[in-house]
Structures are given as structure tokens and as C-alpha cells.
Amino acid sequence: MTQTAPAPVATNDGPRAGARAWWALIVLMLPVLLVSVDNTVLSFALPEIALALHPSGAEQLWIIDAYPLVLAGLLVTMGTLGDRFGRRRMLLIGATGFAVVSALAAFAPTAGLLIAARVMLGFFGAMLMPSTLSLLRSIFQNRDQRRMAIAVWASAFSAGAALGPIVGGFLLEHFGWGSVFLIAVPVLIPLxxxxxxxxxxxxxxxxxxxxxxxxxxxxxxxxxxxxxxxxFAVDGPTIGALLWAMLGVVLGALFVRRQLRSQSPMLDMALFRLGTFSGAILVNLLSVVALVGFLYFVSQHLQLVIGLSPMVAGFALVPGMVVMIIAGLVVVPISRRVRPHIVVPAALVFSVLGYLLVAFASQDRSILTLVIAFVVLGIGIGAAETISNELILSSAPPAKAGAASAVSETAYELGAVLGTSVLGGIITALYRGALVTPDGVPVELAATARETLAGAYAAAHELTGPLAGQLWEAATSAFESGVAVTSLIGAGLVVTAGVVAAVTLRTPRSD
Structure with a gap:
């Protein structure tokens, strides 16, 4: 069956919501805040988990990867089921399951059971995220109010990303590794x-x-x-990675074909014919890639090169997160008067400048330089995310809000994976290519140092005398050269997002 594109973005305002709707928004921010914190906090607990459960190298990877893999795979399905069975119902089921499994994960006696718990957390987490955003579409029918609500909702992501290292550092200093899972319980019970x-x-x-x-x-x-x-990020280009990617592409093509031929498709593919919808999705994806990729190498620089503790490094990122939140709120009144295809590229100019500041500050990547760079980057990302999320919801018919929200969340999760894997993989490859180990370093330690900057840090601490300092200086120099090139690539991604926004986000004024 041939599907026709839905009507363009509606410009007429609906009725304004009252105080109860804003209290509902606060409730809906709780799972967003939790999932955002959960994305960053576990990496800080992994060393203690390794000591307690003795997982193999493969099991350590699955402890981290099981959750985002299942979450990304189920977002579209859960969003569609929410449209059918009720978005609030899916939210409550997801919250209940997430809280129960989090409590079980905190006391997992083996690595295998912890991996199983992470799989179930991905399952229930996929119920939470599309439900929160799609419910905003029905609660806030007035477009100006919806823009503000989405800006506040999006701020929970930024706040959670900033709180993750701080909360994780505090919990691990005072409690066991299971505490990073137990934080879900007091957050979800009020929900x-x-x-x-x-x-x-x-x-x-x-x-x-x-x-x-x-x-x-x-x-x-x-x-x-x-x-x-x-x-690909861990092992480089391999036949296995290529086969997995090809399998995903083939199954994706079969999914699209089935949706186009169905009289009642799970995902209305005609949505992607709308420039505002597909363009906003792509802006979302590229913005998240740029943000997560930036955080990947800046967090390493703050902790390994400058020598900050995880908690203090987290505090150093707070100004950028705060500015990101403010930018998302400030852009709301601006977007009433300036069209998206103008305001989004203009905002992303700041993000490009943030990346360029890091790229060309090769001799002075101090704490202050990185803080300022992240603040400037956050201005563009905060504004772009607010507008793109609002356009995604406004482009879709209200009845399909769950499916549209799921596509938005899938872009976010895929962007987070790409930010770490692609930009992280690039900087790792550049680091390995640039590192020249000093003469006299044992072969085993030299191999460890070539793997990652963290490996070089550990190898340097096993050496004594001037050789340790020489190895660490060579490693930091190689890492910094990789940061410069990767920052230019990140700036290119943001420029691409700005071009996409300028071309596709041409909507009529809503005032």
C-alpha cells in the first residue's frame, strides 16, 4: 500500500495547559533524569564490579553494552505499543520493572546474572523513554507551552549527564558498587x-x-x-563487524518494506517524507554524536592528563551542562519569532567554535580552556535539541506520538553509541599511530601503553625513574594530537547538522 505523507506541522495553538500539567512534567522528568545518570554512572563502578565478580574481558563489555543494545532495539516497538495500549500504562510498567530489576542488579552474585539484569533494564528502559516524550504531546497541546515543556524535559538529560560522575563518585567513595543501581528505587517510587x-x-x-x-x-x-x-570501535574493521552491520541493514530494509506494504504499519514511514521530521531526526543524531564524542575525550583529559578525580572532573563539566539547559530554555521565546532553519544553524555555530577552541589550543588544554569550550559547545547543542525534539513531535499526528518519540529516542541512543564508538575509535586509532614508546620500556608494558591512554597511565606507574615520565609524556603528546584531529572532525559533524537544519527545517511561523 502506498503511504502518503502526513500534513505539515500545524501552526494553530491548542488550549493552554494549567498547573497540573506542569506538575506532570516534573513527574515525567524523573525517569529521564534516571536513565541519563545510568548512562554514565556505571563506567565508574566497573573497577569495583571487576574486583567483586571477577568477570572475563568479554563479560565486562557485556555488562556495559547489554543495556544500550536492548534499549536501542526495543524503542520503536515500545513506542508503538504505547500508542496502542496506553502511554501512561507503558510508563508505569516500565518504571515498576526498572525499579525491581535495579534492586536485583545491586545484589547480583555473578557477572552472568548482572548481565541478565542489564538486559532486563534495557527492556523496561525502552518502555520509559518514548512514553515520557509522547505524553508531553498530549499534555501540552499549546505549541508555545510544549516548546517550553520539551526544553525542561531535555534539560533532565543534561542534568543527568552532569550528575552521573558526581553521584557515581560519591556513592563509590561511601558505599559498594551496588549503590549505583539502587539509586533507581527512590527516583521511581515517587513516579x-x-x-x-x-x-x-x-x-x-x-x-x-x-x-x-x-x-x-x-x-x-x-x-x-x-x-x-x-x-568496530574495540577491534577495528573485522569481517565479523561487517557481517553484523550487513545483517542489520538487510533486516532494516525488510522492516521498511513491510511497513510500506502494511495497511496499519507499526511505524508510519510516510513521516520520513516530511523534511521537518527527518531533518530534525538527523540534527538530533549528529548533535548527540558531537556531544558524547566531546565528553569522551574531555573526561579522559580531565582525569588522566590533568589528574582530577572522577567527582571533581564531573564538577568541571557542570558549567557546560548548566549553559546547555539555559540555552534550551532561552531558545523557546526566540523560536516563536525566528524560524527553525535559521535559529538552529545559528546556534550550532557556537558548538563549532567550542570544538575549534579545543582543536587549536594544543599547547594550553587547561581546565579553564576545556570548561569554556564545553560551555560554548553546550549553547548550540542545548538550543538544537530543544527545537528538533519539538519539531519531531509536532510533525507527527498526535495519535502517532509514541512511535515518533521512539524514533527520536532511537536517534539519541544511536548518536550516543556513535559518539563513543566512532569519535572514540578515531581518537584511539590516532593515539596508537602517534605513540612512540621510549627505548627501554618492556615489550609487555609497551603493548599495554599502545592500547589506550589509560593503559599508558597504568604502564607508566609500573615503571620507575625517568623512563616512567618519558613514557607518560609520549602518551599524553600522542593523545593530544589525536584530540586536535578528532575535534576538527567533531566540528565537521556540527557543521553538517547546521546545513541539514538550514535545508530541511523550513516550517511556517507558529505565531
Missing amino acids: LIAAPLLVPESRDPAPGRVDPISIVLSMGAMIPVVYAIKS
Whole structure:
């Protein structure tokens, strides 16, 4: 069946929401804050988990990767099921399951059981995220209010990313590794109490049938691609990674073909014919890649090169996160008067400048330089994310808000994976190519040093005398040269996002 594109973005305002809607927004921020914190906090607990559970190298990777793999694979499915069975219902089921499994994960006696818990956290987490954003579409029908609500909602991501290292550092200094999972319980209990009272139920009034084949194909498309990207980052280009990627592409093509031929598709592919929808998705993806990639190498520089503790390094990132939140809020009144294809590229100019500041400050990557660079980067990312998320929701019919939100969240998760894997993989490859180990370093330690900057840090601490300092100086020099090149690539990604926004986000004024 040939699908026609939905109507363009509506410009008429709906009725304005009252105080209850803003209380509902606060409730919906809780799971967003939690998932954002969860994305960063676990990496700080991994050393203690390794000491307690003795996982193999492969098991350590799966402890980290199981959650985002399952989450990315199920977002579209859960968003569509929320449209059919009720978005608030999916939110409450997801919150209940996430809290229970988090408590079980905190006391997992083996690495295998912890991996299983992470799989289930991805399953229930996929219920949480599309539900929160799609519910905003039904709660805030007035577009100006919805813009502000989405800006506040998006600020929870930024706040969570900033709080992750701080909260993780504090918990690990005072409690065991299981505490990083237990934080989900006190966050989600208020949600389970308040959501039935404050958040109205919403669903698609004419849902299509549940299509198990489409569900399997959507998972089969996402999981192999995400796994291939991660495999490429760890092991470089291999036949295995290529085969996984090809499998994901083939299954993705079959998914699209099935949706186009279905009279009631799980995901309305006609949405992607709207420039505002597909353009906003791509801006979202590229912005997140740039943000996560920046955080990847800046966090290493702050902790390994400058020597800050994880908690203090987290505090150094707070100004940038605060500015990102402020930019997302300030852009709301601006977007009423300036069209998206102008305001988004203009905002992203700041993000380009942030990357360029890092790229050309090769002799002075001090704490202050990195803080300023992140602040400037955050201005553009905060504004672009607010506008793109609002356009994604406004472009889709209200009945399909869950599916549209799921596509947005999938772009976010894929962007996070690409930011770490691609930009992280590039800087690692550049580091390995530039590192020249001093004469006299044992072969085993030299091999360790070539793997990562953290490996060089550990190898230098096993050496004594001037040789340790020479190895560490060579490693930091190689890392810094990689940062310069990677920053230029990151700036190029942001420029691409700005061009996409200028070309595709041409919508009529909403005032």
C-alpha cells in the first residue's frame, strides 16, 4: 500500500495547559533524569564490579553494552505499543520493572546474572523513554507551552549527564558498587505514586494490529548495527563487524518494506517524507554524536592528563551542562519569532567554535580552556535539541506520538553509541599511530601503553625513574594530537547538522 505523507506541522495553538500539567512534567522528568545518570554512572563502578565478580574481558563489555543494545532495539516497538495500549500504562510498567530489576542488579552474585539484569533494564528502559516524550504531546497541546515543556524535559538529560560522575563518585567513595543501581528505587517510587494522579492516559484512538514480524525485524535491524559499531570501535574493521552491520541493514530494509506494504504499519514511514521530521531526526543524531564524542575525550583529559578525580572532573563539566539547559530554555521565546532553519544553524555555530577552541589550543588544554569550550559547545547543542525534539513531535499526528518519540529516542541512543564508538575509535586509532614508546620500556608494558591512554597511565606507574615520565609524556603528546584531529572532525559533524537544519527545517511561523 502506498503511504502518503502526513500534513505539515500545524501552526494553530491548542488550549493552554494549567498547573497540573506542569506538575506532570516534573513527574515525567524523573525517569529521564534516571536513565541519563545510568548512562554514565556505571563506567565508574566497573573497577569495583571487576574486583567483586571477577568477570572475563568479554563479560565486562557485556555488562556495559547489554543495556544500550536492548534499549536501542526495543524503542520503536515500545513506542508503538504505547500508542496502542496506553502511554501512561507503558510508563508505569516500565518504571515498576526498572525499579525491581535495579534492586536485583545491586545484589547480583555473578557477572552472568548482572548481565541478565542489564538486559532486563534495557527492556523496561525502552518502555520509559518514548512514553515520557509522547505524553508531553498530549499534555501540552499549546505549541508555545510544549516548546517550553520539551526544553525542561531535555534539560533532565543534561542534568543527568552532569550528575552521573558526581553521584557515581560519591556513592563509590561511601558505599559498594551496588549503590549505583539502587539509586533507581527512590527516583521511581515517587513516579509510581504521582503519575496515576497527575499524568493523563493517552493512546492512538485507531491503533493497528500488533505485528510480531515487524517487532522482530525492528529489533533485528537495530541490535546488529549497534553491536557492529561497538565491535568496530574495540577491534577495528573485522569481517565479523561487517557481517553484523550487513545483517542489520538487510533486516532494516525488510522492516521498511513491510511497513510500506502494511495497511496499519507499526511505524508510519510516510513521516520520513516530511523534511521537518527527518531533518530534525538527523540534527538530533549528529548533535548527540558531537556531544558524547566531546565528553569522551574531555573526561579522559580531565582525569588522566590533568589528574582530577572522577567527582571533581564531573564538577568541571557542570558549567557546560548548566549553559546547555539555559540555552534550551532561552531558545523557546526566540523560536516563536525566528524560524527553525535559521535559529538552529545559528546556534550550532557556537558548538563549532567550542570544538575549534579545543582543536587549536594544543599547547594550553587547561581546565579553564576545556570548561569554556564545553560551555560554548553546550549553547548550540542545548538550543538544537530543544527545537528538533519539538519539531519531531509536532510533525507527527498526535495519535502517532509514541512511535515518533521512539524514533527520536532511537536517534539519541544511536548518536550516543556513535559518539563513543566512532569519535572514540578515531581518537584511539590516532593515539596508537602517534605513540612512540621510549627505548627501554618492556615489550609487555609497551603493548599495554599502545592500547589506550589509560593503559599508558597504568604502564607508566609500573615503571620507575625517568623512563616512567618519558613514557607518560609520549602518551599524553600522542593523545593530544589525536584530540586536535578528532575535534576538527567533531566540528565537521556540527557543521553538517547546521546545513541539514538550514535545508530541511523550513516550517511556517507558529505565531
